[in-house]
Amino acid sequence: MNVIEEQYDVVVVGAGHAGCEAALACARLGLETIIFTVSVESIAMMPCNPNIGGSSKGHLVKEVDALGGEMGINIDHTFIQSKMLNKSKGPAVHSLRAQADKNEYSKRMRQTLENTEHLTIRQAEVTDLIVEKSSIQGVKTLSGATYYAKAVVLCTGTYLKSRCLYGEVIEHTGPNGLRSANYLSDSLKKNGVEMYRFKTGTPARIDKNSIDFSKMEEQFGDERIVPFSFTTNPDDIQIDQESCWLTYTNEQTHSIIRENLDRSPMFSGVIEGTGPRYCPSIEDKVVRFADKNRHQVFIEPEGNGTNEMYIGGMSSSLPEDVQYDMYHSVPGLEHAKIVRNAYAIEYDCINPNQLLPSLEFKNIHGLFSGGQFNGSSGYEEAACQGLIAGINASRMIQKKDPIILDRSQAYIGVLIDDLVTKESHEPYRMMTSRAEYRLILRQDNADLRLSKIGYEVGLISKERYDWVCYKEKEIAKEIERVTSVTVGAKKEVQALLESLNSTPLKTATSLAELIRRPELNYDVLKSIDVNRPELHPEITEQVNILIKYDGYISRQMKQVKDFKKLENKKLPQNFDYNTIPSLRIEAIQKLNQLQPISIGQASRISGVSPADISVILVYMEQAYRNNKDNKGE
Amino acid sequence: MMNRTIAAIATAVSPSGVGIIRVSGDDAFTVIKRIFKKKSGHFVFENKEIESHVVTHGFIYDDSELIDEVLVLTMKGPHTYTGEDTVEIDCHGGVLVMKKILETVIKYGASPAEPGEFSKRAFLNGKMDLSQAESVIDLINSSNEFARENSLKHLSGVVKDKLSKIRAEILHEIAFIESALDDPEHYSLDTYPQELRKKVELFIKDTNSLLKNADNGRILKEGIKTVIVGKPNVGKSSFLNALIGEDRAIVTDVAGTTRDVLTETITFDGITLNIVDTAGIRDTDDFVEKIGVEKSKEYMKDADLILFLVDATSTFGKEDQEILNLLENKKSIVLLNKIDLGQSLSLEQVMEKVDHKVISISAKEQIGLDDFINEVKQLFFHGEVTFNDEVYITGVRQKQCLISCYQSLTQVLNSIDQGMPEDFFSIDLMNAYTELGNITGESVGEDLVNEIFSKFCMGK
Structure with a gap:
């Protein structure tokens, strides 16, 4: 038979935000990599909102960048508006969000893939996994071609057995009318993988020329644009920005929706999948928040090369005619022409509890996965998982230990730990409140936290790493200096304080003490700080934050120390917890299913109590000592 | 977790003449130094190296308040039951005195021991024979079961209601702050700090009244x-x-x-x-x-x-x-x-x-x-x-949770007054929420995420 058979190091299935990061990481680490997509035009496509970042998602992008991923650089080259959210709040929750030119974003990522050595792009539907003795061997495509590989990374997004719905219309396609992948789910099930069915949705796209913007509030970008990537020079990206627009739904909109609820597949029961509570459709909002008489609607451009506008806040699966009425009831959209309907999409994904924190399947050696396939949602959540899955697939092949970020190191660590440890029945979205050490996990220090790992992995350059090391040293030096330098109650000091509405000094005090005052900061004290060295703004920013919030930060550092102790107590894999006497049945079931890698992870499993943890600790110590005794004999 | 210095009543609570409060951990000596005085009112171990396996006579004080005349046995690790620095306070027995000493020890730096924790530490520190592992596990389980049952049983209905009310209200505030941080273009925090201040003052008032009642023995009923x-x-x-x-x-x-x-x-x-x-x-x-x-x-x-x-x-x-x-x-x-x-x-x-x-x-x-x-x-x-001291320590643990809750809430007030950004408030509110949950044995889990999604409308 004349069928194609090829051999690669890594096969990546899917070329969305997860797949692109996974493939780039593997290829950049020197592994022969092939990436499959059902459509080359859809590489790094943004099928929903036209932006990257936002609260806590911005953190993820910065972390991806610090580890050597592509997303940050890609958006820095293709954004049309940028905004730092929460600027008036603490540094831990500052979050960068950029509106993307969707086509440009996708095009630039595609070119990056195309121009990366060791990386092959292939348009084909992967239909089967080849697994032997619980170890991945490769994949088969629809044509019967076989691609052997040492590792496979699944990043199938929302394409598995997907169907798009609005009203009574059901289309068996992936997002945007792209073909769905209808075979891989069965192959996964055959290999014992537990599947979930999730759903999400997207609003309509409307022709810009049919919108009356005079009835809406204009939303501008920031005056000074901050890049996502630590490698982007801010001066290079101060562009002319596009605006977004804000309008609102009203009682009329809501009554149109209410009157037609029975025609929504969500409410009629046609949709089986579980939708995300944080991203409700407009009909969900109207039903669940019945007391609200209006909801925000953000009109966002999809890019410079198109007139399509994204109607943020009004995703829906109502029938086409109801969508028209509903959108037309919104001020400014009275004569709106719909280019693409809003729709809900249902798809297969996995129960991510089947994964190790390295994102490798526990039961199929060499099989990794990332993105919406893992039950998450969002481009950024996808990208960071793709990156980690790609890095760890490479490291498995190179026989190195996997990179596992813990909850005190990165939002990525929180996200992956939540996915693989906790029970979830809806697409998972990152939120700052999920990070218990968020004062340490700031977007401004992602490079300080993660560059070392990015460098050791081999995805960031020596030059870039050296700069971070230099920064770190200078920050420490400068903190020490401002802590030890005191200023007296001199005339110019009092004058400065007075001009800044700050209480004058009674006795001499350290510069650090002054920086801690809420109305002051590092920069404004320049004139009274005579021996201040000339330092890069990235350094002084850190000095300011670390001194200002020192009390809180050191409290969290202490908590992290305790946390690390439990993370470092490793547990054996494929262990039968039935053998530990007197663990409670619920705990045994959960532990056997999840096979946590550490006491720390075990303690976060719902249904495992602190007493269970104590019992495991005692048992493990016993086993350890037994083992030692036996070896001694 | 393993580093905390822990304390508990080591003897069965009985009317017999003597009761022992045991303190174990790195800070055991530091704690006793702070509360152990001579008749003259001077600290016994002031400027003095504490010797191992020595008994010293003196008085336990909470600041200026005399609690009891005691004998203190100081033992340096690893030659102790737990393998850690250990202090045993021999007091005059009686429920109230033992409880009061335990509370004082906790006030000055120790934490209430978890069920079976002394034995667990002894085992993990290699002070117990391998054959004893199972009995340690049994002890942990049974005392935990006992504590769990009792932490609820010993709480009056009024207190439980009050606790869950404050807890729900705190959670609501956290959820509001977090929703605003997550979706700042939707929820504004502009005038919020002063509103929150008033609410936190009420939370503090409620927590305080629970604490006072805990002191009177009215609320944590312990019987x-x-x-x-x-x-x-x-x-x-x-x-x-x-x-x-x-x-x-x-x-x-x-x-x-x-x-x-x-x-x-x-x-x-x-x-x-x-x-x-x-x-x-x-x-x-x-x-x-x-x-x-x-x-x-x-x-x-x-x-x-x-x-x-x-x-x-x-x-x-x-x-x-x-x-x-x-x-x-x-x-x-x-x-x-x-x-x-x-x-x-x-x-x-x-x-x-x-x-x-x-x-x-x-x-x-x-x-x-x-x-x-x-x-x-x-x-x-x-x-x-068998684990009757659990009854008492459960009460002490619960009180300690209230104290921690109170401290976290006070910290929120400080942060508001100092003009700290709003995201800092929710960190301390979350601590307060967690502590109150510890009293009734409720873990936090997905509470916050659920509250955010059910009470606040988010999303694109």
Whole structure:
């Protein structure tokens, strides 16, 4: 038979935000990599909102960048508006969000893939996994071609057995009318993988020329644009920005929706999948928040090369005619022409509890996965998982230990730990409140936290790493200096304080003490700080934050120390917890299913109590000592 | 977690002369230094190297308040039970003194030990034989089970309601802040800090009143709420006096717990009964009111245990039947009293009538009291009261949680006053929320995420 058979190091299935990061990481680490997509035009496509970042998602992008991923650089080259959210709040929750030119974003990522050595792009539907003795061997495509590989990374997004719905219309396609992948789910099930069915949705796209913007509030970008990537020079990206627009739904909109609820597949029961509570459709909002008489609607451009506008806040699966009425009831959209309907999409994904924190399947050696396939949602959540899955697939092949970020190191660590440890029945979205050490996990220090790992992995350059090391040293030096330098109650000091509405000094005090005052900061004290060295703004920013919030930060550092102790107590894999006497049945079931890698992870499993943890600790110590005794004999 | 310095009452709580409070961990010596004084009022270990395995005489003080005259045994690790630095405080026994010392030790830097924690540490630090692992595991499990059951059982309904109310309100505020951080273009925090300030002041007020009540022993009830019922002259008061008179009973006076009745707190072998004496209810001609049915009903509704006294010298009459009907499904013990005075009603006869355990006693001659106490153990502790110090430490742990909650809330006020950004408020509010949950054994889980999604409308 004349069928194609090829051999690669890594096969990546899917070329969305997860797949692109996974493939780039593997290829950049020197592994022969092939990436499959059902459509080359859809590489790094943004099928929903036209932006990257936002609260806590911005953190993820910065972390991806610090580890050597592509997303940050890609958006820095293709954004049309940028905004730092929460600027008036603490540094831990500052979050960068950029509106993307969707086509440009996708095009630039595609070119990056195309121009990366060791990386092959292939348009084909992967239909089967080849697994032997619980170890991945490769994949088969629809044509019967076989691609052997040492590792496979699944990043199938929302394409598995997907169907798009609005009203009574059901289309068996992936997002945007792209073909769905209808075979891989069965192959996964055959290999014992537990599947979930999730759903999400997207609003309509409307022709810009049919919108009356005079009835809406204009939303501008920031005056000074901050890049996502630590490698982007801010001066290079101060562009002319596009605006977004804000309008609102009203009682009329809501009554149109209410009157037609029975025609929504969500409410009629046609949709089986579980939708995300944080991203409700407009009909969900109207039903669940019945007391609200209006909801925000953000009109966002999809890019410079198109007139399509994204109607943020009004995703829906109502029938086409109801969508028209509903959108037309919104001020400014009275004569709106719909280019693409809003729709809900249902798809297969996995129960991510089947994964190790390295994102490798526990039961199929060499099989990794990332993105919406893992039950998450969002481009950024996808990208960071793709990156980690790609890095760890490479490291498995190179026989190195996997990179596992813990909850005190990165939002990525929180996200992956939540996915693989906790029970979830809806697409998972990152939120700052999920990070218990968020004062340490700031977007401004992602490079300080993660560059070392990015460098050791081999995805960031020596030059870039050296700069971070230099920064770190200078920050420490400068903190020490401002802590030890005191200023007296001199005339110019009092004058400065007075001009800044700050209480004058009674006795001499350290510069650090002054920086801690809420109305002051590092920069404004320049004139009274005579021996201040000339330092890069990235350094002084850190000095300011670390001194200002020192009390809180050191409290969290202490908590992290305790946390690390439990993370470092490793547990054996494929262990039968039935053998530990007197663990409670619920705990045994959960532990056997999840096979946590550490006491720390075990303690976060719902249904495992602190007493269970104590019992495991005692048992493990016993086993350890037994083992030692036996070896001694 | 392993580094905390822990403390607990090491001896069974009994009226015997001596009680021991054990403190173990890196800070054990630091803690004792802060509270241990000489008669002169000077600190015993001030400027002095603490020697190992030495007994020192002195007094435990909470600041200027003298708690008890004690002997302190200081032992350096690893030659101790847990393998860590350990201090044992030998005090004069008595529930209140032991509790007070334990609380003082905690106030000055120790944490209440978790169930089975001393043994766990001893094992993990290699101080116990391998063969003892299983018994350590059993100990952890059984004391944990005990603590878990008791942490709820010993909390009055009012307190539980109050706790969950404050907790829900705190969660709501956190969810609002977090929603605003997550979706800043939707939810504004512009005037919020001052609003929050008022709310936090109320949370603090509520927490404070719970704390005060914890001190009075009113709220963390630490005992089995017991009601004695029976027709007039059946011997309710003499039974109560007999219990109080038992030489192993520890009687704590908590007068004024409720306005019109007297509550006696009596501890036997680590079991505490809070007995409501309904004997004080006024007499009227109406029989129903005479036995205080209405009042009794009220108490019986709340009670953990009902003691129904029946007169052995009389018959099981209409009045007895009426009372019996009130017992319903409550845990009850029927006591056939006055068996020393020529019995006309036999044990068997009563047993035929009731589904509850019946015990023959004589309050006057102190007959059958042991059987009674054993039955209480059977009913409430499945016959085992091995971990009786858990009752006390559970109370101390709960109080400590309230203190931590109070401190976190105060920190929120400070942060508001210092003009800190709003995201810092939710960190301390979350701590307060977690601490309150620890009192009732509720973990945080996905509470916040659920609250955000159910109360605040988010998303694209």
